[in-house]
Amino acid sequence: MGKVYESLKEAVKLQRNKNEPAALPGVKHTHASSLDEELNELAQRISGLKAAVKNREDEIRKETQQVIQTLSEDFVVLETKLKDAEETVRRKESVIQQTEEKLTAEIQALQHELNTKKETLQSRDDEINDLKSKVDLLLKQAKEWEIAINQAKADTATATHRAEQLSETFNTKIAALEAQMRETRELVHDKEATIQMLEQKLAAEIKDFENQLSNKETLLAGRDAEINDLKSKLQALTGKIQEMSSFLKQAEALAAIAGQNGSTFAASEPLNKVKEKPADSPFKIELAPVTSNEHMNVVQQTVPPDFFDLMSQELAVITGPQAKMMVREHIAALGESMEKFPESRLAELLDILSAEIVNEPLRISFRKWFVKQHVRERANLVR
DSSP states (O other): OHHHHHHHHHHHHHHHHHHSOOOOTTOOOOOHHHHHHHHHHHHHHHHHHHHHHHHHHHHHHHHHHHHHHHHHHHHHHHHHHHHHHHHHHHHHHHHHHHHHHHHHHHHHHHHHHHHHHHHHHHHHHHHHHHHHHHHHHHHHHHHHHHHHHHHHHHHHHHHHHHHHHHHHHOGGGHHHHHHHHHHHHHHHHHHHHHHHHHHHHHHHHHHHHHHHHHHHHHHHHHHHHHHHHHHHHHHHHHHHHHHHHHHHHHHHHHHHHHHHHHHHHHHTHHHHTOOOOGGGOTTOOOOOOOOHHHHHHHHHOEEOHHHHHHHHHHHHHHHOTTHHHHHHHHHHHTTOOSTTEEGGGHHHHHHHHHHTOOSHHHHHHHHHHHHHHHHHHHHHHHO
């Protein structure tokens, strides 16, 4: 304010010097009263200028306060949006954790069921072995009975032959021998009937055991089929879990990249005075729900070679014409090739390439482009 006042004072003095006539030598000023009036008028003008300057300073102060208030409100809005984004990330992490717990519980249930099936199959095997031992015992007894029958038949034949000899030698004892032969024949008939009954009973029991054995073998084949089916389901479920784990790790890596770059841009806003709405940020990636078939197709895809060409062109703007060679060398260091580079290792490649960029804004710009391009390529693959 003092400087403004001094400048106004000098301006008034120069104006006064221009308006006053040059003093002639030998002429005396006789109008002292008019000079006082001019001084009073000049003082009034200076007072008016002081008031105007003060009013202008008040207006500037009010405008400054309004600008500060507007910036504070914008800061509060941005801070609220940042908190909403953090809450969204926490909710997604909670959903992922619940999914992992659910899949773990299902795997444990399947393992328990598989162990139960194994125990049941083992008990069935023990029963079958027991039945086999019983059948072997019965077959052994049947052979023994068959030997006894043959022995009885041989004894009967010997007795018949001896009776004929006795009939020739002792004609006087024919009646007694005939009576004895009738008794022997009746006994043999009874034995043969008994043996026939035993044979029929044994045949029925053997047939029953064979039927039981056939049923057990059929049941065992069914159990083997169930076990093979359970094993195939378990392998399929294990493959799905591994694919989901890889997909979730990739999503977490992309979310971490997005969170890092989003915080860096928010911190640099006061310097370059550029406001970016979080809704328009390219790092805000919405993971739409996909079916199991779509998920398997996305996880198993390799990165198209055109993606690396675009990456080399973008990187050449920052690092120079050696960008394509640098990309190829880093991919080879990872043990991969441009033609068959797995999508699951893109986050690792991004970290390595970002480390080559010294300038922080350029590195952030490159990471931003990388995530945008990757999301676009992944959307094309899902279609």
